[in-house]
Amino acid sequence: MPERTPDVAAIITAHAEGVMAGLSFRSLLDAVGVARAEGIGVEVLVVLDNPTAATREVFAEADEHGARVAEVSYADQGKVRNHAVGLTTAGHVAFLDGDDLWSENWLADAHRMCAGAPQVIGHPELNWFFENQQNLYFLPDQTDPDFDPALLRIANPWDALCLAPRSAYVDHPFSARAVADGYAYEDWHWMLETYRGGYVHRVVPETIHFKRRREGSQYVQARARKVLTRPSELLDYAWWQERDRSV
Amino acid sequence: MRSIRLRRRPDEAPPAIESEDTGAAAGRERPALARRMRAAAHPRFYAAQVGDPSLADDVDAAVRHYLEHGQQAGARLSGLFNEGVYLERLAERGLGVAAGETPFVHWLTVGWDERVVPTVLFDEAFYVARHPDLAQGPEWGFAQYLRAGCYAPGRSPTPFGPNYGGVPDRDARERQDPPLVAGLLHRAAEFDLSRTSWLEEGVQRGAAKLAGLDTERMRTLVAKAAAIEPLVAQTPKERWVSWPPHTHPMVRPTAAAEQVRRSVGLVRADTMVVVPGGAEPGPGVRAVVAALRTQEPDATVLVVTTDAPAPALLAGATRTVDLSGPFAGMTDARRLLGLLDLVRGLRPRRVVVADSALGWRLLTSYATTLRHETSLVAVLREATEEDGAASVAGDFQACFDRLDRVVTDTDAQRDDLVARYLLTSAARCRLVSAAEVGAHGLDALAGGGGARA
Secondary structure, three states: OOOOOOOEEEEEEEOOOOOHHHHHHHHHHHHHHHHHHOOOOEEEEEEEEOOOHHHHHHOOOHHHHOEEEEEEOOOOHHHHHHHHHHOOOOOEEEEEEOOOEEOOOHHHHHHHHHHOOOOEEEEEEEEEEEOOOEEEEEOOOOOOOOOOOOHHHHOOOOOOOOEEEHHHHHHOOOOOOEHHHOEOOHHHHHHHHHHHOOOEEEEEEEEEEEEEOOOOOHHHHHHHOOOEOOOOHHHOHHHHHHHHHHO | OOOOOOOOOOOOOOOOOOOHHHOOOOOOOHHHHHHHHHHHOOHHHHHHHHOOHHHOOOHHHHHHHHHHHHHHHOOOOOOOOOHHHHHHHHHHOOOOOOOOOOHHHHHHHHHHHHOOOOOOOOOHHHHHHHOHHHHHOOOOHHHHHHHOHHHOOOOOOEOOEOOOOOOOOOOHHHHOOOOHHHHHHOOHHHOOOOOOOHHHHHHHHHHHHHHHHHOHHHHHHHHHHHHHOHHHHOOOOOEEEEEOOOEOOOHHHHHHHHHHHHHHOOOOOOEEEEEOOOOOOOHHHHHHHHHHHHHOOOOOEEEEEOOOOOOHHHHOOOEEEEOOOOOOOOOHHHHHHHHHHHHHHHOOOEEEEEOOHHHHHHHHHHHHHHOOOOEEEEEEOOOOOOOHHHHHHHHHHHHHHHOOEEEEOOHHHHHHHHHHOOOOHHHHOOEEEHHHHHHHHHHHHOOOOOOOO
């Protein structure tokens, strides 16, 4: 019997999180357990990018939890994610950062929403930021009649910790960071490209991502350095004029 | 608790509330009612409902109009009074408004003293917790917010943020035009403003979202995460909630950017000239625009004004778009996003920044990136006593390395920069005067630049 292609690849990426990554891994394994209990085939991948010794140590026995571990040296979250997608043949891919947590229903509920619709990308209903100050960010659903897609030109309403068809990552790989040239926000650019490519960004009701506030995160660094997303047709007024005509 | 309620029969006409200034108010109670009504008035919000722009900047005229017409028509004089919310909250206390009585007047006379907050746009517990100094003050929290807090950029009245504040105009308090009015009037055509608004609907929907966290299902999910990472459930000092498209700080800047995109009527511009507008431009800008007209007569030149509409000299032979209207009341950071949207949306071959503080901010913030997408030119005017040499020098120093050309108003200014900065011959080539642009035309502006769309 040929081995069944996994339905979902649950991928955790880590770098210098140290022992905190253990909490994230535990959260991921809980969500994997819930999904498998619903009959969803889940593959678990750990991708470490220039890991510190402490981070590597956290995943030293990951195979005992059924996880495969890969180590890369990119210092670039987009490239790490692109690499990770290449390691799996699963129909859908879900990423978790090494210091964040999923609500345990995330994989199961998101897969249920996305599995039947080939171009749907699932986002949690709520990003629950913790440490220091609590921010609750309810993510928008682009099918909400009040959602204005022009928001994508001004801000990124979603983030890369979503569950998406593998094809979304293959057709639209994350762009490389080039901070010295003023380009970053690869996840924002990915949202622009997938939106333009016809993917539909939906919210999975009653799901939560718990996100740690980090002063030194790549996002915070990018904001401080005044970088921009790479150019995209979705930033181009010509695209919007065409859209005006078609709507 | 003392009430200043006016005692009248339900079938009586609404009370005639005289201005305190006239001294004609009868009895001891009416001045307080008049004072409160005036303090609560937001004339621009009221004017939008009754369709009379002349009332927008005149508090007393708006109050008079309300008493004579708006009250009977059911218009709202205050953006911080919502009849539906008030009646609901009053009922929770076992109180009501008699038939024929105007709920707004009832609030000013009874509800105020009962400390009933008549709007979803203010959460007293949140506000006082965030601004504990107010607990010692003479006013209740909502009265303080109405009088002063709603004009202060740092005062957030609910966990949903500062009511789409942006920045108040310098005379906003005098005109009683707090930034929240912009949120109340956002997409005004879609709402019956006498009953509700985009801002109030958004906060109400956000509150409903927040209430959803109290379901058994969500509580369980949070508890399970907290069992792994206890910090998840740590009681926060404060909680902020945002939710596009309803309660998110970038919703109004997005709407403004869309307004600009639709009004500009272009999808491409060859050259974009960013100026403050208002005053006549200096010699450097005039030389650049003249060269463009002469040598690229068919090219599209878009003049973008950041602070006031374009002066006639530039408007005559070019396309213009003014950002100051759509982005009025927004922070510089959000205005900058609007300018950036225009630049990246129109993909000009050349961007010329002249005198505009926002334009210079575009260069100092994003020239590293934009130089890969367009040619960047700055026009450096001679320092005036008003802005000082340090300011002009600061702009020059912050950007010169990333600009294809800098145009000075005068030869002397150019020579001074060459001497002061010991510019090499290669760097000197990127510095030209208005006279050189006049003599050599666009050749003087033909910089290296980045890849052009």
